[in-house]
Amino acid sequence: MIIVHHLENSRSQRILWMLEELGLPYEIKRYERNKATMLAPPELKQVHPLGKSPVIEDDGQVVAETGAIVEYLVDKADGRLGAPANRTDALRYRFWLHYAEGSMMPPLLLKLVLARIPIMGKAATKKIQPMIDVHLDYVESELSQRPWFAGAEMTAADIIMSFPLEAARSRGGLDESRPATIAWLAKVHARPTYQSGLKKGGPYAYA
Ligand SMILES: N[C@@H](CCC(=O)N[C@@H](CS)C(=O)NCC(=O)O)C(=O)O
Numbered sequence: 001m002i003i004v005h006h007l008e009n010s011r012s013q014r015i016l017w018m019l020e021e022l023g024l025p026y027e028i029k030r031y032e033r034n035k036a037t038m039l040a041p042p043e044l045k046q047v048h049p050l051g052k053s054p055v056i057e058d059d060g061q062v063v064a065e066t067g068a069i070v071e072y073l074v075d076k077a078d079g080r081l082g083a084p085a086n087r088t089d090a091l092r093y094r095f096w097l098h099y100a101e102g103s104m105m106p107p108l109l110l111k112l113v114l115a116r117i118p119i120m121g122k123a124a125t126k127k128i129q130p131m132i133d134v135h136l137d138y139v140e141s142e143l144s145q146r147p148w149f150a151g152a153e154m155t156a157a158d159i160i161m162s163f164p165l166e167a168a169r170s171r172g173g174l175d176e177s178r179p180a181t182i183a184w185l186a187k188v189h190a191r192p193t194y195q196s197g198l199k200k201g202g203p204y205a206y207a
Contacts, residue, residue: 001027002019002024002025002026002027002056002057002058003027003028003056003057003058004026004027004054004055004056005031005044005047005048005053005054005055006028006029006030006031006054007030007032007033007044008031008032008033008202009033009204010054011054011066012053012066012201013163013201013206013207014066014159014162015056015066015069015073016028016198016200016201017162017194018070018073018081018156019197020194020197021081021191022077022080024073024076024077028201030201031043040052040053048062048064052064054066055069056069056072066100066160066163067100067101067160070097070156070159071097074156081156081159082155082156083150083155084150084153084155086151090150092151093155093156096149096150096160096161097157097160100160100164104135104164105163105164105167107128108132108164108167108168110128111128111171111172114128115171129172129173135168136168136172136173136174136178139161139178140178140180140181143180143184148184149161158184162185163206165181165184166185169185169206170205170206189207
């Protein structure tokens, strides 16, 4: 049985969505953030030295890092939600899988951290917004051309992209001026599997 170490209001929500999509049995161990620092509790360090979420355990293996977990689950499900057969779609699939955490999350996180710094913080976030806008414009132009990130079918690329786009919607300037992205988010949130993951995961501020 897969155990998901799930931190409230966090990136690990998408792992629950993925497991619901795949119909794989799993168990959730929930963790609350420290109310003052918003950091994960120290117990998570007993699961993996980085103490971050998501982390999963399966068959005696501990797997951290969303992209690695997603690939692990695609393998376990015999390729379901994985790279499409078409080469162009497969390249796109790989691109988004790396892009979500590698390129899009860093400026969003920077904005969040800067916004919390008193006095100077708010002004500094203004310098970050144009960097986020480059990503939002790119995502919008891609989603205007096809229904899902890799192509005609939903894949794990959509699952990993859900968190940066939810975060952008809540604090990164994503609004109705980018209609293809907003429509994509609505389509994701309407999926029964997304909703069942949400119910099982507990508090999540971004859906
Ligand atoms: N790139 C990593 C990031 C992991 C990460 O930073 N997770 C956050 C949750 S959104 C976390 O655990 N934060 C609490 C902390 O740093 O103490 C991944 O995608 O797994």
